[in-house]
Amino acid sequence: MYALFYMTRYSIVAGNVAGVRAALGWGAADFGFVLAAGFWTYAASALFTGMAADVIGGKRALLVSVAGAASCNVALGLYFRGFDASVEQGVPGDSQPSLVLFAMLYAGNILFQGFGT
Numbered sequence: 001m002y003a004l005f006y007m008t009r010y011s012i013v014a015g016n017v018a019g020v021r022a023a024l025g026w027g028a029a030d031f032g033f034v035l036a037a038g039f040w041t042y043a044a045s046a047l048f049t050g051m052a053a054d055v056i057g058g059k060r061a062l063l064v065s066v067a068g069a070a071s072c073n074v075a076l077g078l079y080f081r082g083f084d085a086s087v088e089q090g091v092p093g094d095s096q097p098s099l100v101l102f103a104m105l106y107a108g109n110i111l112f113q114g115f116g117t
Contacts, residue, residue, distance in 0.1 A: 002116075008069050009113050012038070012106055030099050037103035038110040049114035061115045068112030076105040 016031045024030075053061035080097060 008073050008109060011073075024097060026099065033099065034103045034106050037107040041107040042110045042114055045111050045114050049111070053115050065112050065114070065116030068115070069109050072105050072109035072112065076102065076109075079105070 012031075012034065016028075016035075021027060021031060049061075056064070079101065
């Protein structure tokens, strides 16, 4: 289970390729922003999540971590699924998904990952 949990931390790297960036309308710097959001979230929260895990216990911390990271990843997937559907149907609006929302969901994933490490 931990291996699957751990893979969600680095799944974003698989999407950082030219084809995916082009489909999203983002550049390498945009993905750098997302990765930096995750890095700084982890750096800023490591002390807090470690102490919280000590207080609530390892098993509960892992459950919080898995549930939170899974929720962020599912939300991200649903957001992009909805975005793809609206583009395919020609719904007016932005032609690019929100970089800030993407970064926030990824940072949330990384925040919850801190409870399980």
